[in-house]
Amino acid sequence: MEQIAFLGLGHMGAPMARRLLAAGHPLTVWNRTAAKAEPLVAEGAVLAASPADAVRDADVVVTMLADPAALDAVADEIVPALRPGARWIEMSTVGPDAVRELAARLGAGATLVDAPVMGSTDRAATGELGILAGGDTAGVEHVLARLGTVTRTGSLGTAAALKLVINASVIGAVALVAETLRLADALGVDGDTARAALANGPIGGAVARTFADGVHFATALAMKDLVLATKTTELPALEAVLADYRRAADDPALAQADISRAAARIRNP
Structure with missing residues (x-):
């Protein structure tokens, strides 16, 4: 199964990452406060020391961060470290401008999907989130399906909007x-x-x-x-x-x- 890097283990990110780990995906995790990753590490995830280390070998990257500033800071570190052909699922609520700016930074080296979620921590834990997906989801549909039901919204940025x-x-x-x-x-x-x-x-x-x-x-x-x-x-x-x-x-x-x-x-x- 694909190697997944999951960055952002807050109230929503942690149960979402746990769903992917339980499905058998090799999972590397990173969080600004490393202690929040400890329960997932105990269940088999690998803790990365930095965002760049988290994504270096990843086929799929998932980000679930607080705001556009947090996304921008993480992107500074991981964009140069991404493998060619990697797929990045951006699931934070950051608005369409931040998504489009991120896509411009990635260029053709990686594929970006904007996939913010509807639902709270209870649905994240049970894999029943509503996922809005913009852009090319080919190759990551099965990953998104572990987390909830996907609604396609159109081009990149439409889901964030x-x-x-x-x-x-x-x-x-x-x-x-x-x-x-x-x-x-x-x-x-x-x-x-x-x-x-x-x-x-x-x-x-x-x-x-x-x-x-x-x-x-x-x-x-x-x-x-x-x-x-x-x-x-x-x-x-x-x-x-x-x-x-x-x-x-x-x-x-x-x-x-x-x-x-x-x-x-x-x-x-």
Whole structure:
């Protein structure tokens, strides 16, 4: 089976890498905080000392990083070390511009696929992520299938663009639920009754995500996605949502906590 290098072992990356390891792929891993790789090493993965060392012998490279800056820093190290013909699956949420800039750096020496994911840590662990895939996926479909269900979006960068659209809608909807519950509190409406009524209405899915347990989408990462979105075009509603999350994230603990915790702060500032 192909030698895979997996870079980025955060809340999402670690369970995704574990899926590939369990499928029998020889796996080399790297993470900025090396200690996070220890459970995977105990299960058979090889820990690389640097991003370049991780990819030197890899047929397939997978990156799951925090933001465009992290991707750019890793790319500085691994682009010169890639094997000719390697395939790079970029699964972070970084927006289409970062994907296209990366493709330009790679040139013809390697094939890039942008494949951001929908779903949280629970789906990552069970291999039930929704994967948006842009570009030429030939040769990596079986790798992506270990992680979830693939939806082709078109040319390179289209998946990254669509992921930004989806995340903006979810993050905005969670903030809207929090604010409507604040309105219910101000009007003296019973909180449980208001929540149940909203859950049975058009934004029921957003209500479920607002109160979700056992998942993790850090508020800091949500804000990063909103910054990417609001830089693209004029989005007054999402700019207001971003301001809500920024106020919640004044508490450093909330910045790294799931957006459901930020929603609670938005409701009760």
